[in-house]
Amino acid sequence: MPFLTYPLALLAAAAIPALAAIYILRNRYRRRQVSSLMLWEFAVLSREGGAKVNKLQLPLVFFLELLALALLVTAATGPRWQLPAHARPLVVIFDDSASMLASSGGAANAPRARAAVALDDLLKSRKFLSIRLVLAGPKPRVLASAVVTAPEVRESLGQWTCQAPDAALDAAIALANDLGGPQSQLLVLTDHAPPGTEFSGDRIQWWAFGTAQPNLAFVNATRTTHGDADRVLLEVANFSATASASAAYRITSGSNLLRSATLNLEPRARQRLILNLPANTPAIEAVLADDALAADNRVTLLPAVRKRIRVQNSLEDVALRTLVDKALDSTGLRSSLSAAPELILHNARVTPAGTNAWGFRILADTNNATSHTGPFIVDTAHPLARGLALDGVVWTTGAGQGTNQFGLPIVTAGNTPLLTTQTDALGREQVTMHLLPDLSTFTATPNWPILFWNLLTWRARETPGVMESNYRLGSEVAIRSLTNTVQLLLPGGASRTLTKSAEEFILEPETPGLYTVVAGVSRWQFAVNLLSPEESDLNTAKTGKWGEWEKPEETRREYASVLWLFVLGALVVMVSHLFLVTHSKGRV
Template identity: 35%
Template sequence: MTLTFATALWGGFAIVVALVGIYLFRTRSQPRTVGSLLLWAEQRRPSEGGRWLQQPQMPLLLALEILIVVLVALAAASPRGVAPGQALPLLVILDDSFSMRAGEPDSPRAQAIRAVEAELAAHPGYQVRLIVAGGRAEFLGETCRAVAQLRALWPLWKCGSPAGDLDLGVALARETREHSARLLVITDRAPADPPADGRLQWWAFGRPLDNLAIVNGGRTMFGAKDRFFVEIANLSSQPVRVAGRAETPVGRDFSLDIGAFDTRREVFDLESATAPVRVRLPADALPIDNEMILVAPQQRQVKTAVRLGGGPLHQLTERALEATGLVMAATGPAELLVRTTSEAPPAPGQWVWEFAAASDAEPFLGPFAIDRTSPLAEGLSLGGVVWGAPASGTLRGVPVLLLANTPLVTEERLAQGARRFQARYDPRQSNFHNTPNWPILFWNLVRWRQSLLPGPAQPNLRLGMEARLQAVPGVPDLRVRTPEGETVPVRSNGEVAVFLPTGPGLHTVENGPATSTFAVNCLARGESDLTRGASGRWGDWTRSEAFRQESLDLGWAFLLPGALLLGLHLFLISVAGAGGPRV
C-alpha cells in the first residue's frame, strides 16, 4: 500500500493532539456550601475549560473520536495499492562505466545487483528489462519475471566502458516502451537534477574514494629507439608519492610526487623496439586503471615493384618511392606495383599504379581540379605546375586530378581489396616531377597503402575505441583472442573488420596465416575520479499519472469503518443526553 498524499497524516495528528488536550484539561464542577444565594446576581453553569490537568471524563468517547480521526486522515492520504500478480513493466538502466567496480567486492555494481533483486522479490508482478548504458545504449537479454532470470544476465553487465551515457539509456527506454513503464537508473553518482516526472527513479550506490590512475600514455619511434610516456593523476585531496614500475625488457622502478588532483608525466627510452611495455601502479580502490600496456608502433614496409621498362619515368618513380623510407623491394607478389597500362587485373589485395601512354601529350598550365577528399591529394598544390598529357581521352575509375574535364589521375576500387590507379603523364613536357608535389604524391600513395596492410590500424587504443582490422585479401574471417582467453569471431566486409573491445589488455588477431596484436588501455580521468561518488535514491513512482491508473484506491477501506464508528459515537452521546449512564 502506498500513501500518495502522506501529508494528510500530519493534519490528522494535529487534530488528535487538540482533541486529547481538550479532554485532559477539562475541569469539573465541585459542590460548595454557602449561607445564601441572595447576593448572587445569577447562577452560572460550571466552566468546561480550565488550566488544571485532570483525568478525562469520557474515555470511551475519546477513544472513538481518536479512531475516527485516524481513519479519516488515512483515507485523506489517498492510499493506493497494486493487485497481487499485476504486470508492471520496469526498465532498469545500468551504468556500464568501470567506476561501478570500485571497492570490490562491495562495489556499487554488487550493491545494485542485491537491490534490484530485492525489488523484484518484493514485487512479483514486475516485468524487468535491462538496458546497459556505456558508450552506447543497448538491451541486455530478454524480459525477466524472476530473480533467477536476472542472475543469468548479471555476468553480461561487465562495467568496462570508459563512460556511462545514462541519458542515452533513458532515451532508449522512453522510446521503446509504453508510457506506463517505470524507469530505474542504477549508477554510482547523484543526478544533476533530481527526477520529477514520476516515471523515473535514480538509485546511486557509490561513495567518495581516493584513487591513483593512469590517465594518458603513448609510444612512438624515436630514432633507433622507442620512446614512451605515461601520465599519472592523483585523484584525491591530499598530495601523494607514487611508486610505480615500468616493465620493459629491463624492469624500471620510478617514484613521483603528485599534488592533490594533479597530474605528472614520466618519459622513458627503450632499448628494444619490439617488446610490449607494461606500467603498473600500487593497488587501490579501482584496479582497472592501475596498468597500461603499450605495443610497439608498427612501421611495416610496403613490398613494391616498378616495371616501367627503364627511362626517365622509371627512375623518377623509383627515387620517389625510396625517399618515403616505407618500401622494400618485393621478392614475391608486390603489394604496390607501378607499371604501364595493362589489361591484366591486379591480384587480390594488390594496388597497381599504371602510367597510360601519352604519345600525343601537350603541356598545360591548367585549369586543374583536385578531389581533396582523396588521401592522394593531401598536400598537393598545382599552382605554376606544367603537366604534359593528351588534351582528351578517358581513364578507368573515379577522377582524383583533372585538367578541365579531362582526367589526369583516377582511382578504381576492385574486389578483394585490389585497387587500380591510372595516370597520364609525359615527363618530357612537364615540370611536376621537379616540384615537391612529385614526392608528396608518392608519399601519400605509399602511406595509404601501408595503412591498409593486414592487421590493426592502430596498435594502442583507449577503452571505448573501435579496433579497425584490415583483413588478408581473400580471408574475410578473423578471430580476436581477448585477455580473458575468449576467442571472438569477427567478419570483415572483404577488406576491413571492426571490433569493439570490452576490456583492457593485450588482444591477439588471427587472420589466416597472419597474426598481430594490439593493446587496449583504460585511460579516462572522469571515470577514474571516485571523489564524486554518492549514494541515495531520488524520484517517486507514485507521483505519476500512470501509477493512479494501474493502482486501486483503498480509501474506502478506511472510510467505511470510520463511518460505523461515527454512528456508534452519536448513539452513545444521545443515550447520555437522555439521562442514561455516562460513558
C-alpha cells in the same frame, strides 16, 4: 506499493498513542486499602482460576477502538494501491563505465554494488509490467529480453561488468525510450549527477551512487616505431582537485624491470614518461600503485606493428622512377622484393596480369599537355588524399584522357581527372595518375611523398593482420584475414570465433588486456588499455536522486483508491464495538 494522497493526514495518528495513554491511565491498578479481603474472595478465586493471561487488563473495546482509529487515520490519508493492470514498464539504464567500480572502501562501496542494492530494493517494493535493461557503454546495448521479477534482473546483472571507457547515457536513454514506449518509466543508475543545473527528465529518475575521491591514472600510452627502435610514451595524471600526489610506477617487460620511480604531481597535473626501446622488446607493462580505481593503474603495450610493402617500380621514365623511389624510401614502409610484389608501379594502360598486386600507373602522355593550377577537387575522405594540400600546385597532364575511363576520381581539376582508382574483379585497386612530372610542380612539393605514404599505408592496411598493436578501450579494432573465420582469445582466457561479414573483421573489445587473433597458421596480438581521462577523473562523482517518474495526478491514475476498504473496515469495527458495549453487561 501503496501511495498516500494526503500523507499529512498521518499526523492524526498521534491520536493512537493518546487513546492508549487514556486507557492505560484509566486501567492502571489503583491502590486501595480495604478493611478485609474476605468480601473479595469470590473475585480472587475467579482471577486465580484463569484470568492471569490478561495482565494489562485492557478491555477488548480498547483494541477495537485502536483498530478503528488506525483504519480511519489510514482512510484519511487517501490510500491508493497500485493495480497490476495499471503497472507500467520499467527500463533500467546501467552506467557501464569503469568509474562505476571506483571505491576506496571495498567492492561493496563501489557505485555499482550500491546501485544494484538500490535497484533490488525498488523491485521488491514496487511492481512493474515488465523490466528492460539497457547497458550504457560507448554504445547502448540491450541486456537480455524483458524480465518481470527481481531475481531475473539479478541474473542479468552479471553482464554489467563496468569496463567501458565511456557511458553514452543520452543514447541509452533514447534507446530506452524506444524500447519501453511512451508509458515506460526510465531509471538511470550511474555515479554522477545528471547534466545541466536542473534535471527535468520526463519519466526519468536519475540515481547516482558515486563519491568524489582522488585518483592517479594512466591517461595516455602509445608505442610507436621510431626508426629501428620503439618509442613508448606514458602520461600519468593526478585527478585530485586539491592534493599533490606521489605516483610510484614500475615498467616491466616480462620479468625484466625497465624502470621504477616515483612521480610528484601537483593537483590536476599530468606528466609524461618517454622510453626508447629496442624494436624487439616484447610487451611491456606499466603499473601504478593501487588507488580508488584499479582499471586505470595498468597499461600493456605491444611492439608497434611494422607492416612494409613489397613494391616493384616498373616505371619506364628513369627520372620519374627515381623520383618515385625516393618518395617510397622516405616513407619507411617499403620492403625489399623478397617475394611477389604487393604493389606495382608502371606506365601501362592495362592492368598487370598474373599477380595479386595492386597497380599504380602514372600516365605521362605529352600530347596537348594542359597545366592545371586549380582549383582542385579532392576527395578528402579517400585514403590516398589524406594530407594533400594542392593550393599553388601546377599539375600538368597530357590530352586524350578527358573522360573518366579509369574509375573513381580522387583528384580532379574541373572535369579533368588527375588521380583515379578502380577496384577490379579480384578486389585489387588500380590507381591511375595523370601527370607530366617535368611540367608540374607536384613532385617538388610535400604532396609527393605524402601521396606515396598514403598509397603504402592504404596497401598495408589491406594486408592480413591488425593495423595497430595497441588500442584504447572503446576503439574499433579491424582485423584482415584471408580466412572467413578467426579465433579471438580474450584476456580472461575465453575465446570467441569471429565470422567475416565484410572484407575485414571489426570488433570492439570490451575489457582491457591482451588479445590474440588466430587465423589459420597466423597469429596476431593487440593490447587494449582503458586510457580514459573522463573515467579516471572521480571528482565529478556524486550521490543523489533526481527526477520523478510521474506527476501526482498521473500516480492517481495508476493507483486505484482503496479508501472504501478502510472505511468499511472501520465501520465493521465500530459496529462490533457498539455490540460489545451494549451486550457485555458492563464488562467493557
